[in-house]
Amino acid sequence: MKAQAKLRVAALIVAAGRGSRVGGAVPKQYRLLGGRTVLARTLSLFERHPAVDSILTVIGTGDEDLFAACSAGISKQAGHVFGGSTRQASCLAGLKALIGDRPDIVLVHDAARPFASPALIDRAIEAARAHGAAVPGLAVTDTIKQIDLDGRVKATPERSLLRAVQTPQAFGFDLILSAHLAAAEAGIETLTDDGAVAEWAGHPLHIFEGEASNMKLTTESDFQRAEQAANELAALGDIRTGTGFDVHAFAEGDHVWLNGVKIPHDRTLKGHSDADVGLHALTDAILGAIGDGDIGSHFPPSDPQWKGASSDRFLAHAVRLVRARGGAIAHLDVTLLCEAPKIGPHRDAMRARIAEIAGIAVERVGVKATTTEGLGFTGRREGIAAMASATVRLPWG
Known part of the structure; x- marks a missing residue:
């Protein structure tokens, strides 16, 4: 049987946000967690993974020194680019910066998710290889209500059909680049993740199994729980x-x-x-x-x-x-x-x-x-x- 060709995989880390829901002197991705910054932990996940060939980070204007400290020692780091005013714009900036390298697969990952496992990255790469566009998702355990502007319940979706979506989201590079370019050309600017961009462009989107531990650090209570877990492990x-x-x-x-x-x-x-x-x-x-x-x-x-x-x-x-x-x-x-x-x-x-x-x-x-x-x-x-x-x-x- 002919061996399957090795695909070039790039990780695109989105770290341009300001983390306003957490607050603090620095954006949340530069906060310390168990003695290391959140972003340093996230970069290390992809640095250590043998299937990832390069890492490009999208950062906020003025964060160059903070980023330099976090990325020191990351040998796969392909540099950084500056993000835009929305997550969608930041991802597009990163994808454009990867055109010269032209990977086969790109994994788009939130900087504020430092707990993704190697197995999750494996699943993401395989899902992109098999489906072209794929995102990790978790089954929803709570009952979800759809409400109107006055807070009245309009519908109760069947929760067995719902998934809470995470990152890394995995795509064929040419597929997601063309989808982002088309959305920008059409003036679409408010899509909240890359899976939504692929959907908007008409690409079928596959859901693969996510991880409960792959939490996104969004609020102060998230940081408190993560700090406790990091301290327990360090002990x-x-x-x-x-x-x-x-x-x-x-x-x-x-x-x-x-x-x-x-x-x-x-x-x-x-x-x-x-x-x-x-x-x-x-x-x-x-x-x-x-x-x-x-x-x-x-x-x-x-x-x-x-x-x-x-x-x-x-x-x-x-x-x-x-x-x-x-x-x-x-x-x-x-x-x-x-x-x-x-x-x-x-x-x-x-x-x-x-x-x-x-x-x-x-x-x-x-x-x-x-x-x-x-x-x-x-x-x-x-x-x-x-x-x-x-x-x-x-x-x-």
Whole structure:
């Protein structure tokens, strides 16, 4: 199969607003949040993402020095341009500045959304690749009322059909540039986001899954909540890494348990519990990170109560030990070594199950598989081995 060509991706950060609803001596994107400015945090999201090639920021006139301090050390920074009197005008200024570079995809993101995850950026790029114009959205949980100018209710929209739209909004570059140029030519100036510009120009707009944590800092109470979250994370500054390794031999059977997923197979794995080699390695990795023995010391094979036990109990126990210490699981990663069964078709289910057991986001879980090229006991199909690592954050002291 022919490999898919690498697309050039540019991030356009809109930072020209004044943040009047928050107030303060500087615009909200230049306020400190957990010791760093909001804009510096936002730029870092795209700087660290491997699929983003360049970053262009739209700033307000007179903010050059503030921006220079925020963008120091951002190697992908392609400079800045000055925005206009509306968000729509600012985005158009940024898009025009990207014409020389002409990326395939542009991600337009609000400077005041510093909590977008790498997984959200991944989804945005893929949605733009697949649909041309796409925006992240969250299902609306509150009942929405449409009112008239006198405050009387006119309609109650069906909330299952409503979405609260976020950024980064993702587009084919030529598509969104031409849409913005056409809107400006027509004298349309009040469209509030780039998705609306694409809609106005007649392009179908796709909604992909957003993130509840991807909040926009709009009011003072938003900053207070964000500051509390940033301080709580900063307090967990004791970062530990643990590793785990486990092996189980094959026996007669018709399925195996791997990373919490039951997979049909012509053999089974032999062990005192369900012999889930992946979850056992992950459990040992977490216990290693907090220096609390190994899986055998917590769940002795000699104890009959663990005979045939589901290994999700072992992993959940290790996670509880971390939380009892005031800590948090930052990342879990497991590699399975086997010739069969094939892991690829079950990878997403495994990641989701591990994330569910550990109580973390699925983007904080990695699952990989490899063979030993026919060498050793795994190469002879005598069993399966697993290696795992766990990154844990604990409070200092």
